[in-house]
Amino acid sequence: MRKVEIISHAAKKFKNGYPLIDKEDLRTTRDFKEGEWVALTLHNQFVAYGYFAEQNRGDGWIFSRNEEARIDEDFFSKLFNNARMNRKSLFTNKDTNAFRFFNGEGEGIGGLTIDYYDDYYVFTWYNLGLYQHKDMIYNAFSDAVTSYKGIYANLRYDTKGEPSTFKVRGKDAPTPLIVKENGLQFAAYLNEATTGLFLEQREMRKAIMNKYAEGKLVFNGFSNTGATSVAASVGGALKTTSVDVMNKNIDRMKEQFALNNIDPEKQEIRGMDVFGYLDYAKKHHIIYDLVVLDPPSFVRSKKRTFSVQKDYAKLAEDAIDITQKEGIIMFSTNAAGLTLKKLKEQITEAFANKNRSFTLLETFRLSSDFVTNKEYRQGNYLKTLVIKVD
Missing domain, CATH: 3.40.50.150 (Vaccinia Virus protein VP39)
Structure with missing residues (x-):
C-alpha cells in the first residue's frame, strides 16, 4: 500500500477519529488516484489507512488507525459481522423488518450504507472509488451474513448513463416489497433510486x-x-x-x-x-x-x-x-x-x-x-x- 504524506493538522484530526479525507490534508495531490487505498503518514510515521475517491463531500475516507490492520476481505467481513451483532434486537423485532444495517463512516466504511428490507439488502455506494472494490466487499458481506434473499446496488454518483439501481445477487424482490415498521405496512421499491421509505x-x-x-x-x-x-x-x-x-x-x-x-x-x-x-x-x-x-x-x-x-x-x-x-x-x-x-x-x-x-x-x-x-x-x-x- 502506497504511503502518502499528510500535513500535521490532518494527522491530529485523523488520530482523534475524524474520518473524512480532503485534498487539502495531503502534502501533495499530484498522485491522487480514484479508488486507491493508501497509508497516510506524517514525517513518514503511520497515521491511518484510507482511500481516495471523488464525491460530493471530501475526497476519501479513513478505514483504520491501526497500523497492524490489513485492509482485505476479512477486514470488511468483521465490520459487517459487528453490524449484524449490534442489530440483534431489530432482527428479532416482529413489528419492524426495515432498518439501516450498516451506516457508512459511523461503522468504518465511509461511502457505503446498507439497508435491510425483510431479508433483502440495499447497498448504496456514494463514490466510484469504493465501488471499484465491490466484489471484495460483497464477498465479505456474504461471509458475515450467510443467509439473505437478495442484494441490490444503488449508485449515488455519476454513472454516465449506466443503470444506477439493480440486483446484484440472490432473488429479485417483489415490486413493491411490503415491509413492516412499528406494526405498520409500507411498500418499498428496491429497484428505484429511492425505495419510498x-x-x-x-x-x-x-x-x-x-x-x-x-x-x-x-x-x-x-x-x-x-x-x-x-x-x-x-x-x-x-x-x-x-x-x-x-x-x-x-x-x-x-x-x-x-x-x-x-x-x-x-x-x-x-x-x-x-x-x-x-x-x-x-x-x-x-x-x-x-x-x-x-x-x-x-x-x-x-x-x-x-x-x-x-x-x-x-x-x-x-x-x-x-x-x-x-x-x-x-x-x-x-x-x-x-x-x-x-x-x-x-x-x-x-x-x-x-x-x-x-x-x-x-x-x-x-x-x-x-x-x-x-x-x-x-x-x-x-x-x-x-x-x-x-
Missing part, C-alpha cells in the same frame, strides 16, 4: 402514532410517499392532509394508506407545491392541530427558491399561521449543513417575528441503527424539533 424517521413516526396524532387534524408537508400520514392515521388522527409536489408520490401515498386498511379517499392528498398550499391554507383560514414539515435542503421553482439554511424561519412562520393554539409543530431536516443549534435559532426567530412563544417538547435525532462518528458532526444529519405553540 426514509428509514431514519422511524422513531419520529412511532411518536406521532403513539403520542401526538390521536384526535388531531394533521398536516404533513413535503410528505413524500405518506408514511408519516399513515402513522398519524393509525394513531387516531381525525384526518390527514398530505401535500407533495411530485405526482408519482400521490399514487404511492394512496398505496400506503390502502396497505394499512385506511381509505385514501377519506384523507386529503394534494399534488402541489407545499409553499403554495400554505398560502392557500392561510387565505382560507385552515387550521391544524399537528403540523409536520420535512423540507428538502434546496428547492427551486418558477416562483421561489428555498434553502433550509437561509429560509427555514420563513417556512416556520407559515407553519405557525396554520397551527391551532397549543397545537404541535414538528420541524425536521436532514440537511447536514444545518446544525441543531442553527435550526433552533431559525425557529426562535420565526416565533419572535410572529410575536408568539413556544415550548420545546422533545428532539429527535437519528435512531440507534444509524450509527454515527462523534467526530464527524455532519454524519448525524437528522434533526427534528417537536414544538408546542403557546
